[in-house]
Amino acid sequence: xxxxxxxxxxxxxxxxxxxxxxxxxxxxxxxxxxxxxxxxxxxxxxxxxxxxxxxxxxxxxxxxxxxxxxxxxxxxxxxxxxxxxxxxxxxxxxxxxxxxxxxxxxxxxxxxxxxxxxxxxxxxxxxxxxxxxxxxxxxxxxxxxxxxxxxxxxxxxxxxxxxxxxxxxxxxxxxxxxxxxxxxxxxxxxxxxxxxxxxxxxxxxxxxxxxxxxxxxxxxxxxxxxxxxxxxxxxxxxxxxxxxxxxxxxxxxxxxxxxxxxxxxxxxxxxxxxxxxxxxxxxxxxxxxx
Amino acid sequence: xxxxxxxxxxxxxxxxxxxxxxxxxxxxxxxxxxxxxxxxxxxxxxxxxxxxxxxxxxxxxxxxxxxxxxxxxxxxxxxxxxxxxxxxxxxxxxxxxxxxxxxxxxxxxxxxxxxxxxxxxxxxxxxxxxxxxxxxxxxxxxxxxxxxxxxxxxxxxxxxxxxxxxxxxxxxxxxxxxxxxxxxxxxxxxxxxxxxxxxxxxxxxxxxxxxxxxxxxxxxxxxxxxxxxxxxxxxxxxxxxxxxxxxxxxxxxxxxxxxxxxxxxxxxxxxxxxxxxxxxxxxxxxxxxxxxxxxxxxxxxxxxxxxxxxxxxxxxxxxxxxxxxxxxxxxxxxxxxxxxxxxxxxxxxxxxxxxxxxxxxxxxxxxxxxxxxxxxxxxxxxxxxxxxxxxxxxxxxxxxxxxxxxxxxxxxxxxxxxxxxxxxxxxxxxxxxxxxxxxxxxxxxxxxxxxxxxxxxxxxxxxxxxxxxxxxxxxxxx
Numbered sequence: 001x002x003x004x005x006x007x008x009x010x011x012x013x014x015x016x017x018x019x020x021x022x023x024x025x026x027x028x029x030x031x032x033x034x035x036x037x038x039x040x041x042x043x044x045x046x047x048x049x050x051x052x053x054x055x056x057x058x059x060x061x062x063x064x065x066x067x068x069x070x071x072x073x074x075x076x077x078x079x080x081x082x083x084x085x086x087x088x089x090x091x092x093x094x095x096x097x098x099x100x101x102x103x104x105x106x107x108x109x110x111x112x113x114x115x116x117x118x119x120x121x122x123x124x125x126x127x128x129x130x131x132x133x134x135x136x137x138x139x140x141x142x143x144x145x146x147x148x149x150x151x152x153x154x155x156x157x158x159x160x161x162x163x164x165x166x167x168x169x170x171x172x173x174x175x176x177x178x179x180x181x182x183x184x185x186x187x188x189x190x191x192x193x194x195x196x197x198x199x200x201x202x203x204x205x206x207x208x209x210x211x212x213x214x215x216x217x218x219x220x221x222x223x224x225x226x227x228x229x230x231x232x233x234x235x236x237x238x239x240x241x242x243x244x245x246x247x248x249x250x251x252x253x254x255x256x257x258x259x260x261x262x263x264x265x266x267x268x269x270x271x272x273x274x275x276x277x278x279x280x281x282x283x284x285x286x287x288x289x290x
Numbered sequence: 291x292x293x294x295x296x297x298x299x300x301x302x303x304x305x306x307x308x309x310x311x312x313x314x315x316x317x318x319x320x321x322x323x324x325x326x327x328x329x330x331x332x333x334x335x336x337x338x339x340x341x342x343x344x345x346x347x348x349x350x351x352x353x354x355x356x357x358x359x360x361x362x363x364x365x366x367x368x369x370x371x372x373x374x375x376x377x378x379x380x381x382x383x384x385x386x387x388x389x390x391x392x393x394x395x396x397x398x399x400x401x402x403x404x405x406x407x408x409x410x411x412x413x414x415x416x417x418x419x420x421x422x423x424x425x426x427x428x429x430x431x432x433x434x435x436x437x438x439x440x441x442x443x444x445x446x447x448x449x450x451x452x453x454x455x456x457x458x459x460x461x462x463x464x465x466x467x468x469x470x471x472x473x474x475x476x477x478x479x480x481x482x483x484x485x486x487x488x489x490x491x492x493x494x495x496x497x498x499x500x501x502x503x504x505x506x507x508x509x510x511x512x513x514x515x516x517x518x519x520x521x522x523x524x525x526x527x528x529x530x531x532x533x534x535x536x537x538x539x540x541x542x543x544x545x546x547x548x549x550x551x552x553x554x555x556x557x558x559x560x561x562x563x564x565x566x567x568x569x570x571x572x573x574x575x576x577x578x579x580x581x582x583x584x585x586x587x588x589x590x591x592x593x594x595x596x597x598x599x600x601x602x603x604x605x606x607x608x609x610x611x612x613x614x615x616x617x618x619x620x621x622x623x624x625x626x627x628x629x630x631x632x633x634x635x636x637x638x639x640x641x642x643x644x645x646x647x648x649x650x651x652x653x654x655x656x657x658x659x660x661x662x663x664x665x666x667x668x669x670x671x672x673x674x675x676x677x678x679x680x681x682x683x684x685x686x687x688x689x690x691x692x693x694x695x696x697x698x699x700x701x702x703x704x705x706x707x708x709x710x711x712x713x714x715x716x717x718x719x720x721x722x723x724x725x726x727x728x729x730x731x732x733x734x735x736x737x738x739x740x741x742x743x744x745x746x747x748x749x750x751x752x753x754x755x756x757x758x759x760x761x762x763x764x765x766x767x768x
Contacts, residue, residue: 039380040398040724042765062734127574128504128592147514147577148741233578234515237734237741251373252517253730 033260040254053261063262066245067269073154073241074222077161078215084162085169085214092170093177110167118231121160125232150238157229157239164228165221169214176210177203212281216274223270242266316422320356320663323418327660328358334649335374336390338365340601341448341681345668349677353667359660368580372726379404379652387655388665391444392647393434394719399650400443401723406651409441411662418659423666427686434718435648444648445669448683450600451709451716452526452643454625456480458703459618460494460505460594469497481595481625484564491571494594507571509584509596514737518580520729523565523736525643525719526597530626531561534639535720537750538728538757543767545757553732554747554754562746566739577740589613597624599645600705604682607702621703623712631715640717646683684709724764731760 033053035046057063092103109117125146127133133144146153180203188198204211226243229235235244246266250259336342342365350361366374375389379402391399399405412419425432425442435444460466461478470478474489481487491507498505511522524536537553538545545553552558569576573592575583585602587593591614598606605612607619623631624642633639649668651661667673669685675692678684682705689695690710699706719725732753739749761767 036763038727038764039376039402040727040764042723044402126578128587129575133574143574145574145577147512147575147579150741153515234513236513236515237737237743239515248730251376252369252726254376254727 029260029263032256033264035257037257038253038255046257049257053258054265056258057262057265062240063242063245066240066242067266069154069238070223070225070241070243073158073161073225074219077158077165077222078218080158080162081166081169081218082211082215084166085173088166088170089173089177092174106170107167109164110171112164114164114227115231117160117164118228121156121163121228122232125156146233146238147236150236153233153236153238157225157232160228160232161222161225165218169218172210172214173207176207179210180206208281212278215277215281219274219277220270223266223273317356319420320667321358323420324357324359324660324663327657327663329360330657330660331360331362332387332655332657332661332664333362333364333385334388334390335364335366335371335386336647336649337368337371337392339448339681340605341677341683342390344677344680345447348680349668349673352673353664356667357660357663359664361664375652379654382654384652384654384656386652387657387661388649388651390447390647391435391650393431393645394725396435396444396648397721397723398725400437404650404652404654405443406653406655406658407437407441407443408445408651408662408665411651411658412666415659415662418662418666420663420666420670422670422672424671427671427688428669429685429687430714431644431646431685431718432648434646435650444650445665446646446648446685447668448601448681449644449646449685450603450683451713452597452599452624452645453603453705453708454480454595454622455588455598455603455606456595456620456622457591457593457615457618458620459615461620466497469493480620480622484625484627487595487625488564488567488571490595491568495571504573504590504592506573506593507595508568509579509588509593509598510565510568510572510576511579511581511584511597512569512572512576512740513580513583514577514740516580517729517733519740520733520736521581521643522597523562524729524732525645526624527565528558528561529640529642529717530624530630531557531564532627532630532633532639533558533561536722536728536732537754538720538722538761540720540722540766543758543761545754545761547754549758549768551754551758553757554751558750559747562736562739562750566746569740589615591615600709601645601682603702603705604679604698607705608698617701619703621705621708623708623715634715641715644713644716644718646685646718678706682706724761724766727764728757728760731756 032046034048034050036049036052037046088106092099112120124130125132125144127145127147136142136144144152146156184202184206185198188202193201224243225241226247229239229241230244230247233239235241235248242262246259246262249255249262336345346363346365350363354360371390372395375386378385379389379399391405409425428446429449431449432442432446435446436442461480467478470493473493478490478493479486481490487508494505494507497503512519528534528537533552533555536545537551537555537558539550539552542550545551547555573587575587579587581599584596585598585606588596588598589602589606589612603619603621606615607613608616610616626641630639630641634641649665651658651665655661671686671688674684674686674689675694678689678692679694679698682702684690684695684706690706695706722728735744735749735753735756738744739746744752758767
């Protein structure tokens with residue numbers, strides 16, 4: 001008979017690490033979020049202010065704007081990555097000349113650090129030096145200035161994210177497609193299903209767990225995006241996403257209390273968004289069991 | 291004759307011997323004083339600027355050779371430098387033994403008691419006090435880093451003013467001069483008024499377009515994703531119109547005109563309106579430009595005139611590997627509104643920004659003694675001239691008279707002379723203990739004004755209200 005103590009003993013290092021580096025900081029942020037704390041205030045130290053920080057963020061137009069921008073960024077970037085990632089994964093399940101080379105090159109962006117991705121794209125799109133504004137101006141008469149047009153800055157951030165993270169989606173989709181048994185697909189074809197019907201009624205249901213996991217990971221990543229966009233546009237109008245807004249409140253402004261409350265609300269929004277998506281994709285309803 | 295020659299030879303030999311003895315003594319002193327700390331490593335953080343890079347590339351190696359103390363010097367971006375230093379000092383982690391203290395942040399650091407009093411620390415450790423280091427040798431810029439008792443908290447390592455640069459090759463071209471005079475009815479010249487500045491800007495932008503050149507009429511440090519735009523407005527453009535101390539009345543605890551402030555006043559609106567009106571005449575990268583990109587744009591020959599931080603003047607004017615306008619850089623005082631220079635001369639205002647910084651030792655440092663030696667090393671007179679020539683910064687009064695600087699001065703169109711003679715007309719940032727906090731509040735409004743989402747009056751009115759709210763939250767408000 002197994003001794004449960006052995007299990008706990010084996011788990012204890014992980015649990016201790018989790019408590020120290022995960023749970024304790026969370027508790028700390030939770031406590032700080034109920035306080036006014038700015039180290040450069042006339043009166044130093046934490047001062048309990050109840051729910052003031054949360055009341056403040058509800059009326060903080062900059063914060064609300066950053067949430068709206070982040071959602072736009074996440075929706076467009078992730079939707080594009082999923083579609084492109086699926087198509088590329090489908091392509092990679094087939095044989096074609098240079099497939100191995102393509103797979104290696106296609107995975108390159110994943111290996112680049114986010115800060116370097118931001119730097120590369122900044123060099124590409126900075127007016128006066130970057131090739132993108134130069135060619136757009138010369139051949140299409142388009143003024144491409146991410147510092148002057150917030151929509152262009154947002155669009156560039158989305159394209160940069162797609163470039164960086166589509167390979168990740170491709171790889172997970174490829175794994176999911178490879179795991180689909182051949183029999184149901186062949187059975188569907190024998191029964192006269194066309195390609196769209198095979199995709200909708202066979203492939204997609206089998207891919208659903210992989211899709212869900214991939215989208216969850218990408219949502220969490222997209223909502224906390226800071227470094228790439230920071231390098232690209234410094235978090236100016238059009239790219240002042242929630243992560244960057246939190247960074248500005250916590251670091252240059254040293255407003256730790258307010259920054260903590262925004263962090264917690266952002267975490268809450270992320271969880272809610274993932275849960276809603278889980279319901280939508282998995283099709284689960286109240287009371288249903290797996 | 292032979293006797294005279296022998297005497298001259300002997301005297302020369304004696305002088306040489308004396309010099310080598312002095313040098314040997316100096317070497318011995320550093321080695322002896324540093325002996326207990328030899329092999330130690332001191333770490334520092336600073337913004338990546340020409341003066342800082344000289345410290346990292348040249349001075350650190352010299353110091354290590356003399357003392358055996360290793361210097362790890364991290365040069366990073368401006369924002370990262372602040373957050374790294376403040377986090378370290380606040381959490382008392384002791385990662386950094388010396389930190390860069392920008393003139394504008396010193397008041398915040400002193401209010402938080404982050405820094406070691408260098409004057410008293412040296413007095414308490416006479417064995418570490420190097421005789422070649424003299425606090426009184428610094429220019430008056432060092433006063434920014436002193437407390438009320440005159441004790442120093444940072445060894446000045448860079449000090450420069452933000453000047454008006456223009457391209458002499460364009461301004462002195464006969465054809466261009468004739469074309470300008472024909473169009474505007476007066477001779478082309480470096481700007482001395484805002485109207486003239488605007489005419490120059492419009493003219494050269496049109497000229498660049500007509501000649502199919504990558505040339506625009508002015509620089510604008512107008513990044514919409516960086517505080518650099520707020521700084522250019524508050525510290526350079528505003529003062530040149532007579533808007534001082536960011537329009538914040540510290541006594542009244544307000545930035546609003548109705549309460550004694552001036553951030554939303556007529557002068558501020560006029561200044562912002564003028565500055566924004568220059569954007570169409572600036573290179574397209576202007577709205578993505580911080581101080582670094584402005585210097586790079588000017589060095590690339592993309593602007594005919596502009597406001598450029600003086601630390602870049604030397605390399606723009608002399609370094610052919612990085613600049614396309616070497617030998618053609620003119621330096622003048624920035625343009626000012628009527629009466630502003632007179633007010634500055636009477637000590638009732640200032641015309642622009644006297645920028646710079648110092649290295650200080652945080653209380654959290656674990657190697658204070660070794661770091662004190664390092665700071666004295668970079669603060670001694672003998673290393674100043676070459677550093678000043680490389681970084682266009684002067685922190686010692688005597689450096690102005692150094693032959694190397696005189697030679698460099700001619701190449702940079704008298705920048706160093708301007709710094710020495712006109713430097714007192716400029717001023718550092720106001721003594722706010724909440725510098726970054728309030729600037730962060732102002733940033734979004736300036737950026738939205740640059741994008742055209744807010745008019746200058748709307749932007750400044752909303753900024754002033756937001757500043758007052760923040761001051762109140764910080765405990766400095768009304």
